[in-house]
Amino acid sequence: MENKKAKEKVATGGIVVEAFPNTLFKVKLDGGGSEILAYLSGKMRMNRIRVLIGDKVVVELDEYGGKGRIVKRN
Numbered sequence: 364m365e366n367k368k369a370k371e372k373v374a375t376g377g378i379v380v381e382a383f384p385n386t387l388f389k390v391k392l393d394g395g396g397s398e399i400l401a402y403l404s405g406k407m408r409m410n411r412i413r414v415l416i417g418d419k420v421v422v423e424l425d426e427y428g429g430k431g432r433i434v435k436r437n
Contacts, residue, residue, distance in 0.1 A: 372423040374434070377401075379418045388414060390422055390431065399424070401431040412436060 377399075381389040386403040401422050403414065414420065414436055421435040 373426075374421055374423050376437075377420055377422050379414060379416050379420060382414070382416055388420075388433065390420060390433070392422070399431050400429075401433050404432050404434045407433065407436075 376393045377390040378393075379388050380391050380398060383389070386408065388401050388403075389398055390401045391398050399422070401420075403412075407414070414433060419437040420433045421437070422431040423434055424431050
């Protein structure tokens with residue numbers, strides 16, 4: 364069996380389009396222009412990094428295509 368942490372995450376850029384409660388965001392991805400629902404990573408919550416509409420962010424995509432995790436704000 365493979366270790367889940369050993370798998371590499373796919374990271375892509377995007378722009379925040381909409382902000383929802385509980386640190387959820389709608390992000391428009393750079394490549395195909397599709398929109399996904401993304402949440403803030405724990406380090407960004409812990410350091411209280413603010414993400415606003417129009418910010419460029421780096422998103423790690425879920426391998427199943429559900430949600431993404433915002434790991435960096437540019």
